[in-house]
Amino acid sequence: MKILLIAESREGKILGGSYELLAFAEKIQAESVMFLVGGESALPSYPGKLYLAEAAAVGEYNPDVHRELILAVVAAEKPDMVAFCHSSYGWDLAPRVAYALQAAQVSEVVEVVDGTFMVPVCNAKLRRQVKPATALVVVTLQAGAFGSSEEPAGTPTVEKISATSAGRVEFVGYEQAAGGGVDLGKAQVIVSAGRGIGKPENVAMVAELAKALGGEYGASRPVVDAEWVEHNRQVGTTGQSVSPKLYVACGISGAIQHLAGMKKSEFILAVNTDRDAPIGEVADVLVVADLKQFVPVLTEKLKAR
Amino acid sequence: MKILVCIKQVPDMESKFKIDSAGTWYAKTDLAWRMNEYDEYAVEQAVQLKEQLKEADITVLCIGGDQVKETMKKALAMGCDRGAHIADDAAAGREPLQIAAMIAEYARDKEFAVIFTGMQSQDRGSAQVGLLVAEMLGLPAVTTVVQFAYDAGTVTARRELEGGVKAVVKMTPPLLITCQLGLNTPRYPTLPNIMKAKKKELLTIPAEQLLKVEARQETVKIAFPEKKGGGVVLEGDVADLADQVIKILKEKTAVLA
Ligand SMILES: Cc1cc2nc3c(=O)[nH]c(=O)nc-3n(C[C@H](O)[C@H](O)[C@H](O)COP(=O)(O)OP(=O)(O)OC[C@H]3O[C@@H](n4cnc5c(N)ncnc54)[C@H](O)[C@@H]3O)c2cc1C
Ligand SMILES: Nc1ncnc2c1ncn2[C@@H]1O[C@H](COP(=O)(O)O)[C@@H](O)[C@H]1O
Numbered sequence A: 001m002k003i004l005l006i007a008e009s010r011e012g013k014i015l016g017g018s019y020e021l022l023a024f025a026e027k028i029q030a031e032s033v034m035f036l037v038g039g040e041s042a043l044p045s046y047p048g049k050l051y052l053a054e055a056a057a058v059g060e061y062n063p064d065v066h067r068e069l070i071l072a073v074v075a076a077e078k079p080d081m082v083a084f085c086h087s088s089y090g091w092d093l094a095p096r097v098a099y100a101l102q103a104a105q106v107s108e109v110v111e112v113v114d115g116t117f118m119v120p121v122c123n124a125k126l127r128r129q130v131k132p133a134t135a136l137v138v139v140t141l142q143a144g145a146f147g148s149s150e151e152p153a154g155t156p157t158v159e160k161i162s163a164t165s166a167g168r169v170e171f172v173g174y175e176q177a178a179g180g181g182v183d184l185g186k187a188q189v190i191v192s193a194g195r196g197i198g199k200p201e202n203v204a205m206v207a208e209l210a211k212a213l214g215g216e217y218g219a220s221r222p223v224v225d226a227e228w229v230e231h232n233r234q235v236g237t238t239g240q241s242v243s244p245k246l247y248v249a250c251g252i253s254g255a256i257q258h259l260a261g262m263k264k265s266e267f268i269l270a271v272n273t274d275r276d277a278p279i280g281e282v283a284d285v286l287v288v289a290d291l292k293q294f295v296p297v298l299t300e301k302l303k304a305r
Numbered sequence B: 001m002k003i004l005v006c007i008k009q010v011p012d013m014e015s016k017f018k019i020d021s022a023g024t025w026y027a028k029t030d031l032a033w034r035m036n037e038y039d040e041y042a043v044e045q046a047v048q049l050k051e052q053l054k055e056a057d058i059t060v061l062c063i064g065g066d067q068v069k070e071t072m073k074k075a076l077a078m079g080c081d082r083g084a085h086i087a088d089d090a091a092a093g094r095e096p097l098q099i100a101a102m103i104a105e106y107a108r109d110k111e112f113a114v115i116f117t118g119m120q121s122q123d124r125g126s127a128q129v130g131l132l133v134a135e136m137l138g139l140p141a142v143t144t145v146v147q148f149a150y151d152a153g154t155v156t157a158r159r160e161l162e163g164g165v166k167a168v169v170k171m172t173p174p175l176l177i178t179c180q181l182g183l184n185t186p187r188y189p190t191l192p193n194i195m196k197a198k199k200k201e202l203l204t205i206p207a208e209q210l211l212k213v214e215a216r217q218e219t220v221k222i223a224f225p226e227k228k229g230g231g232v233v234l235e236g237d238v239a240d241l242a243d244q245v246i247k248i249l250k251e252k253t254a255v256l257a
Helices: A017-027 A063-077 A090-101 A200-212 A221-225 A256-262 A291-303 B037-053 B068-078 B096-107 B129-137 B191-197 B238-252
Strands: A002-006 A031-038 A049-054 A081-085 A104-109 A111-113 A116-121 A126-132 A137-141 A157-161 A170-175 A189-193 A216-219 A246-250 A267-272 A285-288 B002-006 B009-011 B033-035 B057-064 B082-087 B114-118 B141-151 B154-160 B166-171 B175-179 B202-206 B217-223 B232-235
Touching: A002 A017, A002 A063, A017 A031, A017 A081, A017 A137, A031 A063, A049 A063, A063 A090, A063 A157, A081 A090, A090 A104, A090 A137, A090 B129, A090 B141, A104 A116, A104 A126, A104 B217, A189 A200, A200 A216, A200 A246, A200 A291, A216 A221, A246 A256, A267 A291, A267 B238, A285 B238, A291 B238, B002 B037, B002 B129, B009 B068, B033 B037, B033 B068, B037 B057, B037 B068, B037 B114, B037 B141, B037 B175, B057 B068, B057 B096, B068 B082, B068 B191, B068 B202, B082 B096, B096 B129, B114 B129, B129 B141, B129 B175, B141 B166, B154 B175, B232 B238
Parallel strands: A002 A031, A002 A081, A031 A049, A049 A157, A081 A137, A104 A137, A189 A216, A189 A246, A246 A267, A267 A285, A285 B232, B002 B057, B002 B114, B057 B082, B082 B202, B114 B175, B141 B175
Antiparallel strands: A111 A116, A116 A126, A126 B217, A170 B166, B009 B033, B141 B154, B154 B166
16 A cells, blocks of 8 residues: 655745644555655655655646646555645645546545444534545645644655646635734633624624633634634634633534634533534533523623622 | 626534434524625625726525525625526535536536635535636636735735734736635625615526546545543532632632632
């Protein structure tokens, strides 16, 4: 079994997901080779063979060209599997590569069982077991599903590759998230509002509870997208990662992208009307209740102490 | 300009799911259905593009059984001009490659300048269909778009990356965009528009006419994940619940010292 790992770098830095690919290869006991669009000044700690294309030459985001490069490596190495992170880089590239290779693609794999893959369905309320019918398989791996993203040891044997085509998408540059505002990372207690709050007026209720607990309030993405709460309070993959002493999730279902930003919290309390909400998987305590009734009562009782 | 929007009908994720008799998908009974959240942004962006251009024609496409027409009507009421319903009672069991192949087959000779899809479906969630359609039609494509602008024949889009960073990209139509949450603010259909939508064309095409590829993967089974989190579940009167929670927080955390 041989696997091609598609590592990632952004603005010259290796992204942690790259090492999760390595953990995955070890888990399924596969021999691996790695592909990276990056730079020689920041090589991944990887004790194997690395096909390296210079980002300065081919661009960090250039799907047409990255696909061609990966296809060339596949032709040379003939792997049985190509693994990407299920990340903005991976999910953008994997279907293009799988299509060109006429390979089955299984997205967001969380486990491998006897050559089949387990993937989440319906916000992780269900799990599907998938069996590919092609010899070559392309997978994307859910962030955090396979081992830690700690750096392994080792220096790769580098083989440089390059491309001549230009690609049809022009990459102009990056835009950083606006900084400033609250630093959720410093808060001991974070009480977050999810879509379950129902209307913007109810943000106040959540903020009140946060205050009564001596903490800050945060939010899940839909609440931020609706502009009920500013982006610097968003918790999750595309917001902030936090690990307070206490995290209270009010009306938050517990999508993987939200969990990724808060599951390391020391103690997690969830308030949800849905007993089966996936947040229950990480919560120390799940209160099955309407937050609009429960939260004000809890706040009052805390204040009265 | 001709625009195509692909939408999927999905169950409300707060539903109580059951497994179907074949054991390979959720049972379709007793569920509330809605438009895939990501696709609402796709429809809205298509309508905004039409409003900007004044002259454009938007086709909304959906693959599924007869019941998906309800969701298509919402898209028509939001401002799409016509519907293409690909009738397929077995759609839930198709793999992304087959769904994409049907869309591509439908779109092939229709010269759509921009195709919008969702970034992923909320139930299946493969995040593949959009890109596969683009590959099949030979179009450039960008995924996870949170900002879209069309000006003088060029599309400028912002892709969302981890940590809230965005990548700014440019390309020229024909092209495909997969829409991420927050791309815009999807409108609510107004009553007059709901009435108007009833008169819009909604063509049904049998899946057999368009489906020409074999699945490359199969679902062995679907199951509820084992509960790993051993957390406490509390139910009952809210005042009692609040007392219990305060007691637990005092015992288990240092925040109520
Ligand atoms: C690439 C990508 C990145 C993303 N990044 C993030 C991110 O950084 N952060 C993030 O949060 N999400 C992110 N998301 C979105 C994520 O997938 C979910 O859509 C989102 O987290 C859902 O937010 P929610 O739980 O508030 O809403 P929902 O999933 O709609 O859940 C609402 C919950 O509220 C409960 N509820 C309803 N009414 C009540 C009530 N009265 N009382 C109590 N409970 C109630 C419901 O049972 C439900 O569980 C990302 C998605 C993608 C694809
Ligand atoms: N049955 C369907 N009918 C029409 N479009 C679909 C269908 N399934 C998926 N799509 C489109 O493909 C996108 C990605 O879906 P998926 O690959 O399943 O995550 C969705 O957001 C829709 O735009």
